Structures are given as structure tokens and as C-alpha cells.
Amino acid sequence: MKEKLEKFFKIDRRWIFLLLAVVLFVPILKPLGLPNKTISRDTQNAFNYLDKLPAGSFVLFSLDYDPSTRPELQPQAIAAIRHAFKKNLRVAVVTYIAGSTGLIQQIFEKxxxxxxxxxxxxxxIFPYMANATAVMTQMASDFYGIYDKDQDGRDAKSLPVMKGVKTYKDMAMVVNITGTSMLDFWVAYVGDKYKVPVVGGVTAISxxxxxxxxxxxxxxGLIGGMKGAAEYESLVKEPGKxxxxxDALNLAHLLVLGLILTSNIILLVIRYL
Amino acid sequence: MTEPWMIAGAWLAAGLTIFLFSFLYRDNPFFKIAEHLYLGAGMGWWFQVYMFNIWKPKVWEPLMAHQWGVIIPAVLGLSLVTQFIPKISWLSRYGFTFLMGYGAGLAVPAGLSTDFMNQIAGTIRPFSALASMTPFAIFNSLLIALGVVCVLFYFFFSVEHKGSVKKVSNVGIYFLMVYFGAAFGNTVMARFSLLYGRFDDLASFSSRGSFYATQIILAVMVLYFLVTGFTKKPQQGEEEAH
Incomplete structure (x- = not known):
């Protein structure tokens, strides 16, 4: 009996990889529609903050993530921008990660x-800028000192969306969605210093x-990982990625829980029975 | 009709994803190709970013517009490169001095205010409003304050950890373990999300519009492993996932 059970711990881990791949792939082919019933306090706060802004308020989106964190952060960005558009807010997008530019373009194509x-x-949409902290500091005195042109080369100051916007005090809030430590910079160099409300969207790891x-x-407020994206999507009533x-996350977590429980039970049986 | 460049992109993305995942089964030449391509493409990507997003708009274009002021930061930046030439490497100190002064001036006040003063205030502030707080909020505030004190004790090394100090620092360890557990759980969720993202892309590349890129590449890989599994003995130094 014991020998048979001990074999479980020598299982080729590639079987677990395969099992995990199947568990993650099946819901893509056939969605199960498992509900996402809980909305976390921090996502709700992020939503409420944006929701309370009067129409026409200026919101600066700093989208700082590249393809490596796209599955978690792109749905967050899409949901938040949808919300801003629904509320008729004025939106400006900046980025300090070069790899973001293509992903931002993808969002604004449709x-x-x-x-x-x-x-x-x-x-x-404004072009990529290097040295985020220098740019953030400069924007406090004159936004156009850094961004004189938008991504398409138009004079930024004369764009209708930028009317009346010169420094942070003209902005209603900053939304930073990032797979880096950029949110720390936004909090330290902008939120705390110039009293601009900052809302974040980060990977589940951070x-x-x-x-x-x-x-x-x-x-x-804070949107965390794919779960946070799903929560925000349900708050704006626009289901997305x-x-x-x-579905996939639920099944994968169940698999991990099952494996942890099974191996612990087997270990206890081997040791004490 | 899907555009040819989109089809090529789908094949490239599906191929590279499957090649890299194939290492989970066994090391193979396809993985090596993808690995080297990744390194090469990464270098190329950063080179063009520095050239066209930094050097051109921040140095070249202002110089062409006779804005001579950019020469100062450009020269300071160039001085860093002199590190590679031992005879004049001392010049790099000027660049580094500027970077350090600028960085410290920016980071120290902001860090002190954001991560130090505000956090202390955030831990103490709830105790000034206990009368208006719910029992759960009071418990929460006490728990946070207790956690802060205990963890600080754990990281205080100038007193020997014995007696009551050891007990308090041990409680700090439990607070840290709760944090590590939450962080690890979130890390697992994040990794699954990323894997799901790749699978979602592979599923979209499996459509007719992408000429069944995923299925065909996957079939080729399986065939490769079957053939080499029967014909080739594992060579020394060849890694396996298990």
C-alpha cells in the first residue's frame, strides 16, 4: 500500500503540465460560464472614483505594460477606458514603456x-517617453513642455480634448495600469505631491x-490581475477577456487545490497509517 | 480575407509560443531557435527604441532646430560610455555624479514622504477616530498596528532576540508568512492568467483565417518528438523538464 502511494510523489511532472494545459484550454474551446460573484473593495473603489467624475472631466491614463503582462492588464485598460467613454470623460493616454505603444494602438483601433x-x-494619445520620473515631474509645471505633439504629430495644445489642461491641477484623476513599478512613481511623484487622485491597475503578483x-x-482604488479585470468588466457591464x-482561472485553481490536498492526504497516510 | 502579413504574424506567434512551451516536454532544436530569436529580436527592439524614441527626438531633432542646450545633457550621457575606454574613463564620473545627484534629490524626499511618513501616519491615524469606527474597523486597525510593531522588531538586530523580544519578533514572522502566502497565491494566479493569455492567442491562431497555424505547428512538434523518441537516444547535456 505504502509503496503504491509513494509512487504518486514520483509522478512525471509533465503529466501535471499536460493536465494544467487541458484545464486552461477547455474553457477557451467551450466556455463554462462560471460566475464571478465577488467584487473586491479595491476594484469597487476604483470604479466608484471614476464613476463619480462629472462628464467632461479630464482623466490621464498611463498605460505602462508590454505584451508579457497583456493577458492581465489589457482587459483592465479596456474596461477602464470603456467606463471613461461611457461617462463622457476626456481621455489622454501616455506611456513610459516602449512595448505599450502597439497595445495602446490595438485598444484605440476599435x-x-x-x-x-x-x-x-x-x-x-501621446508618444512614448523615456525617463518616467523626469517626465512626471516636468508635467507638474507644464504638460506641453514634454508633450508638444500627440502621437499623430498634431499640436497638443490646440487639441479640443486638451482645452484648459496645463498641469496636474487641471486633471480630475490619473489611472495607471502597469506591469512595472510605475504606480509607485505615480503615487510618490504625482499623487502625494500634487494631490491628484491616483487609481491603479496591476498584475496579481504586485x-x-x-x-x-x-x-x-x-x-x-486598485484593479488586481485578471480577476480585477473581470470585476471591472462586470461593473461596467461589458464582459471581455x-x-x-x-472559467480557466477557477478550474486551474481547483486543480492546484486538488493536487495540494491529495498529496498532503497521501503524505499523512504514508506517515501515520 | 485575412491579410497575408496577419497570417504570417499568426504563424510566427503560434510557432514561437509552441516552440518555447515545447521545452516543458524536452529540450529540442525548435526551442533553441525560439530562444535565440528572442534574444536577437530583443536586442534589435531596444536598439530601435533608443535610436528612434530617444536619440532622434531628444537629441538629433533639437540640434537640427539649433537648440544647443541639449548638448549639455547629451555630453553628460556620452561621458558614461567612456567607461569602456580606460584612459578617459574618469570622464564618466561627471555623468554619474549628475545621475546620482538628480536621482537622490528626486527619490529621497518623495520616498521619505510617501513610504515613511505617510505610512506611519496611516498606521496611527485610525486611533484618533476610534469613537466613530465599527468594531471590525477597530480590530483591523489594531491588527495592522500590531503587525507593524512585531515585524519591525523582527528586523531590529541591535538587540539580541531572546525573552519577550523573541516572542514579539516571532509574532512578526507569522505576519510576514501571511503576507508571503498571499503574495504566492497571487503569483500563482498571475502565472495562470499569463498562460491562459497565450492559450487564448493559440486558440485564435487555430482558425481557418490563420490557416490552422496552431494545429499544424503542434502536429509537426508532436511528430518530431515521436520520431526522435524512437530513433534518438537522449544525449549528454540534453535537459528534460522533469
Whole structure:
């Protein structure tokens, strides 16, 4: 009996890889529609903060992630921008990660048309800039000192969407979705210093580290990982890639829990029986 | 009709993803190709980023517009490169001095305010409003304060950890373990999300519009492993996933 059970611990781990691949792939081929019933406090706060802004408010989106974290962060960005468009907020997008530019383009190829938004009038996209902290500091005195032109080479100051915007005090809030430590910079160099409300969207890995900023109110809300994206999608009532990923995440977590429980039970049986 | 460059992109993306995942089964030449391509493409990508997103708009174009002020930061930046020439490597100190002064001036006040003063205030502030707080919020505030004190004790090395100090620092360890557990759980979730993302892309590349890129490449890989599994003995130094 014991020998047979011990074989479980010598199982070729490639079988577990295969099992995990199947568990993650099946919901893509045949969605199960498992519900995402809980909305975390921090995602709800992020949603509420954006939701309370009056129409026409200026929101700066800093989208700082590259393809390596796209599955978690792109759905967050899409959901938050959808929300801003639905609320008729003015949107400007900046980035300090070169790999973001293609992903930002991907979002704005389709999304504005769904809400009848026009580039330059309702939203603006600014080119990639290196040295984020220097740019953030400079924007406090003059936004156009850094961004004199938008991504399409138009004079930024004369764009209708930028009317009345010169420094942080003209912005209603900053939304930073990032797979890097850029959110720390936004909190330290902009949120705390110039009293601009900052909302974040981060990978699930970074999420626990931002607890202190949430507790002190330095961050007004936080969207964490694919789960956070699914939560935000359900709040804006626009299911997307985050929601469809919940099936796969649920099944994969069940598999891990099952494996942990099974191996612990077997270990206990081997040791004590 | 899908555009040819989109089909080529789908084949490239599906191929590279499957090649890299194939290492989970066994080391193979396809994995090596993808690995080397990744390194080469990464270098190329960063080179063009520095050239066209930094050097051209921040140095070249202002110089062409006779904005001579950019020469100062450009020269300071170039001075860093002199490290590779031992005879004049001392010049790099000027660049580094500027970087250190600028970086410290920016980071120290912000760090002190954001990560130190505000965090201390955030831990203490709830105790000034206990009367208006719910019992759960009071418990929460006490727990946070207790956690902060205990963890600080754990990282305080100037007193020997014995007696009551050891007990308090041991409680700190439990707080740290809870944090590590939460962080690890979130890490697992994040990794699954990324894997799901790749699988989702592979599923979209398996459509007719992409000429069944995923299925064909996967079939070729399986065939390769079957053939080499029967004909080739594992060579020394060849890695396996298990």
C-alpha cells in the first residue's frame, strides 16, 4: 500500500503540465460560464472614483505594460477606458514603456468608434517617453513642455480634448495600469505631491504590495490581475477577456487545490497509517 | 480575407509560443531557435527604441532646430560610455555624479514622504477616530498596528532576540508568512492568467483565417518528438523538464 502511494510523489511532472494545459484550454474551446460573484473593495473603489467624475472631466491614463503582462492588464485598460467613454470623460493616454505603444494602438483601433469618440476631440494619445520620473515631474509645471505633439504629430495644445489642461491641477484623476513599478512613481511623484487622485491597475503578483497605499488613501482604488479585470468588466457591464478568463482561472485553481490536498492526504497516510 | 502579413504574424506567434512551451516536454532544436530569436529580436527592439524614441527626438531633432542646450545633457550621457575606454574613463564620473545627484534629490524626499511618513501616519491615524469606527474597523486597525510593531522588531538586530523580544519578533514572522502566502497565491494566479493569455492567442491562431497555424505547428512538434523518441537516444547535456 505504502509503496503504491509513494509512487504518486514520483509522478512525471509533465503529466501535471499536460493536465494544467487541458484545464486552461477547455474553457477557451467551450466556455463554462462560471460566475464571478465577488467584487473586491479595491476594484469597487476604483470604479466608484471614476464613476463619480462629472462628464467632461479630464482623466490621464498611463498605460505602462508590454505584451508579457497583456493577458492581465489589457482587459483592465479596456474596461477602464470603456467606463471613461461611457461617462463622457476626456481621455489622454501616455506611456513610459516602449512595448505599450502597439497595445495602446490595438485598444484605440476599435473602442472609440463603439462610443462615437473622435481622436483629438474626445481623446488623445501621446508618444512614448523615456525617463518616467523626469517626465512626471516636468508635467507638474507644464504638460506641453514634454508633450508638444500627440502621437499623430498634431499640436497638443490646440487639441479640443486638451482645452484648459496645463498641469496636474487641471486633471480630475490619473489611472495607471502597469506591469512595472510605475504606480509607485505615480503615487510618490504625482499623487502625494500634487494631490491628484491616483487609481491603479496591476498584475496579481504586485497586488498585495499596494495594500499600504490603499490603507492610507494614497491610492484611491486598485484593479488586481485578471480577476480585477473581470470585476471591472462586470461593473461596467461589458464582459471581455477578463470575464472569459475566470472559467480557466477557477478550474486551474481547483486543480492546484486538488493536487495540494491529495498529496498532503497521501503524505499523512504514508506517515501515520 | 485575412491579410497575408496577419497570417504570417499568426504563424510566427503560434510557432514561437509552441516552440518555447515545447521545452516543458524536452529540450529540442525548435526551442533553441525560439530562444535565440528572442534574444536577437530583443536586442534589435531596444536598439530601435533608443535610436528612434530617444536619440532622434531628444537629441538629433533639437540640434537640427539649433537648440544647443541639449548638448549639455547629451555630453553628460556620452561621458558614461567612456567607461569602456580606460584612459578617459574618469570622464564618466561627471555623468554619474549628475545621475546620482538628480536621482537622490528626486527619490529621497518623495520616498521619505510617501513610504515613511505617510505610512506611519496611516498606521496611527485610525486611533484618533476610534469613537466613530465599527468594531471590525477597530480590530483591523489594531491588527495592522500590531503587525507593524512585531515585524519591525523582527528586523531590529541591535538587540539580541531572546525573552519577550523573541516572542514579539516571532509574532512578526507569522505576519510576514501571511503576507508571503498571499503574495504566492497571487503569483500563482498571475502565472495562470499569463498562460491562459497565450492559450487564448493559440486558440485564435487555430482558425481557418490563420490557416490552422496552431494545429499544424503542434502536429509537426508532436511528430518530431515521436520520431526522435524512437530513433534518438537522449544525449549528454540534453535537459528534460522533469
Amino acid at each position: 473602442l472609440p468608434a463603439e462610443y462615437g469618440k473622435v481622436n483629438g476631440t474626445d481623446y488623445a 497586488q498585495p504590495g499596494y495594500g499600504p497605499y490603499l490603507q492610507t488613501g494614497q491610492l484611491k 477578463g470575464t472569459s478568463g475566470i
